[in-house]
Amino acid sequence: MAVMRESPLAFITELARTYGGITRHRADGETVYLLNTPEYARHVLKDNGANYTKEGTPDDAMLRPLLGNGLLTSNGDDWARQRQLTAPAFRPSSVRTFDGIVTDATSGMLERWRPAIETGTPLAVDDHLTALTLGILTRAILGADLDGIGEGFGRAVDAVNRCIGHYVPDPDPDPADTARRFAGFSRARAFLDMVTRTLIASRRAAGPSAPGSGPGHAGNLLDTMMSAGHLVSDEDLRDQVLTVVMAGHETTAKSLTWTLHLLDRHPHEAAKVREEVDRVLGGRPARAEDLADLPVCQRAVKEAMRLYPPVWLISRRAVGADVIGGYHVEPGTLVCVSQWVLHRHPEYWDAPDAYRPDRFDGASLPSHLYLPFGGGDRICVGQHFAMLEAVLVLATLTQSVRLETVEGFEVEPEALVTLRPKHGMTMIARPR
């Protein structure tokens, strides 16, 4: 079990390679199935998805104390109602309107980088990207600029990530550290709670004609949900806002961090991205309409999410009995699908560990093999937002700088709630 805690990626890869399409092991006193074929993944996430719940999964235990009963954590009819309510704010046609927010915020970050760019000072790029995606998300989704409280909000989100991102083994090797992180979590939760409640109250006070809620304007989640009227309580809204903020920023930041790192390690691919960005944009800011003309950028991000899926494991519990690959799955059993395993499975991918964005050039993949955004009904509601944001940030950065990993810097994936570089990502931004 120690190897599972210390290197979960190596553990699940070994299980899949040694025992095949479905494996069974014991963890924390219970039986866990790991499904290692696209067919089995599809069965649990889509075809027989109704028989699988998030309730009582380890993710649920980690996230529910903060997120309450929002879209990510709810189940059954309650989830269906919430999904219906939130979906309009995340349609491709809705998220396109956020393009200016993305490119402005990225240009602002480049501006703040200017002294470091001029002096060649290394930057903690992953931290900067996390702050960037958090700022973009709060502005786009809440329709609010958190200017004054933005920094505190960022710190609170970070404290929460530090707590929910770390699994605490039993027995706990460092109870004092756990207690410190939990105290930080409680303070952060109270702060986030206060901020979201204040935003909701001011939105309610401003009424339906609040700036940003008019036709043709970039809509926002808060307005879309509030327009559902009395059906949505402040409690529901708070859960939803925090859910979207927590589910949406760290994941997108990690997809960008890994993309920038891989492009640095593959100069030929980076040159293709630069050529495309220069040719299509000619120095002007990128817009949502450009997305279709930036396939090389899109593929660079997609391939990075194949090799380093920000969400690397999905877990469910069986509601009723099921049979998968000849195994009888009892009600209540924990069943997992790992993007890390499926995305690098040698049976399905040529040179599975190589960064080759062109493999996404028109290729049709087996259903549920490539799952950066999950699958079935519970597929990521923010996927169009995430892709728009990642490609526009990549294009905007590419216009100004070339990011180089610092010589000798060790890059190692660490599987917490998201798959992140264990030592961060320190890079030097060279002017172009």
Ligand code: HEM
């Ligand atoms: C590259 C960025 C992202 C990745 C890799 C990602 C990945 C995922 C995955 C794998 C799931 C499904 C989890 C499961 O089935 O257990 C999911 C669900 C979800 N994501 Fe994302 N996500 C990203 C960006 C976003 C963004 C930008 C938002 C919001 C703005 C968002 C909001 C959500 C929500 C609310 C759910 C729950 C959906 C439901 O259960 O109906 N995500 N995401």
